[in-house]
Amino acid sequence: MQLLLEQLINGLTIGSFYALIALGYSMVYGVLKLINFAHGDFFTMGSYIGYTVLVLGAAALTVQFGPWIGMLSAICVAAGSLTIVGLLVERVAYRPVYPVGRLPAVVSALGASIFLQNTIMLIWGPRYQAYPAALIPVVRFQLGGINITLLQVIILVLSFFLMSVLYYIIQRTTFGAAVRATAHDRDTASLMGINFNRVILFIFTLGPALGATAGVMVGMYYRQISFTMGWNYGLKAFTATILGGIGNLPGAMFGGLILGVLEMLGAAYISAAWKDVFVFLILILVLIFRPNGLFGEKIAEKV
């Protein structure tokens, strides 16, 4: 029972990384019907920028303002820089291509991913980099016999906060309604006076920023980052997106959390080496029985 609860907490922590990344995939897919392969590299780049901020300024910041400000500034700088990178990638790689069709955009996205990954390698080098240790004081809480670290609490609180903010924007504000309308039917939404370019601006600002936040948190949690890690996390997050029902934002959040929990339970009760196999098998089984994902709506086929 204790093991189960601890694995649930670990799973939720990893799941919240997946969920934050998956939101970026899901928003872009919802509006553009494009699998944004470069999104995993946005995540990696965010992680590296956070690393640079912490290595260069952590000591000074931490001495003056305490560890919290160090962490928050890393997240803010990473997220802020990635909004710029995201908009640039959209402008250069996607905007000229997506009016032509979906498949050329996929190749363009893969090209952008290769480009970003190699940019990261050229700037920070091909070796693993380590986040500074003990950025957040190592505090363990005992809750009914289970251990939770302070870092896990921060990650969970911060990611749930970000997800709720995004959920609020999308579901409760007028602009969110515009985004949902565009995802539903771009042409009709444009005819109703919704500015398509502003919607694009919105998704390519928020998506990469959320990915970068996840990147900094992964760096703090595992303390080791590499320039190729975007592929793996991107793949898992994309899996989470599909699991929840593609283009469905609450679906992507739950998909990410479910995926993280499944992965940790698989690692604990089946075998650590086979945990990813287990995750993909569950995904395939879910799609066989629910072809539109767990929370996806059935879309009527057009004739």
Next chain:
Amino acid sequence: MSALAKIFKNTPWYIPAALTALIIYPFLVSNYFIDIAFFFGIYALLGLSLNIVLGEVGLFDLGHAGFYAIGAYVTAILNTRYQIPILALLPISAFAAALFAYIVCSPIIHLKGDYLCIVTIGMGEIVRLALINNPFDLTGGPNGVFGVDFPKLAPGIVIDSSIKYYFLIWAVVGLSILGLVSLQHSRIGRAWNCIREDGIAAGTTGINVRHYKLLAFVIGAGLAGVAGNIYASKLMCVSPESFTFWESCLMFCIVLIGGMGSIPGVIIGAGFISLFPEIFRPFAMYRMLVFGSVMIVMMMFRPGGFWPRKRGGVSFRSLLEDTVDGAV
């Protein structure tokens, strides 16, 4: 045969030109460049095999490296354990990969577009992870299997040098192209293209959509298995890192850069993917940056691929539409 005869009569100029270049090339350059051309051939074969699934039928398959891996590992394991000759294993690996595709794809073939895409990604990753985890002590874990033999064509004729491998792979590519061209012009090829353009319409005109989609996967996987067989004997060893998701993405790019459903296009796409990083070796660390940028620029100027197929190819209209329902 009459179909083949008709094709030979209407042979376009570039086929004899390409054939001549292929035959002269290895006698002009060093072994290093012959090996590069060998891998060009492997990628051409893999591109052709994915082209059946992605180009002819329009099914998104981003796990094709899984079928390639099955072919390579079946060859490596049966050869090192039971000393079965490589050429005898060629049809066996093709059959194993095809059978695997049939079993795995049967339950998922009804999925549409991106859902099929993620399931094939999952399938490819499961194959790779299973190979790493060394089930039943067969696959050698992350190190793979060593000591695969040379193929023996006849007693005394052993394919053991770069130039012989070069001719082997390009002979196989040539034979596959002949087969695929006649397939394109057959009832099967027309059914595939019909499903790609409009799956629902294809169903209503009496085409068994499920059956033909599965057939494309089975044939495509079989051809990838053949590529795996030759790859394993050329490298003399196989390891899981040759069959990553990245490899599947490269095959996907080969088909899209060349032009969906276009055989000369796929060959050009394979050339681009395999030769580009070699030609730009002087740029060292920057070459992959250039590679990524060229992919983006290429899609801006030639979204239909470098050599789009004309008759029966992907129409511009279907590219313009957001979702090609049924076909995708």
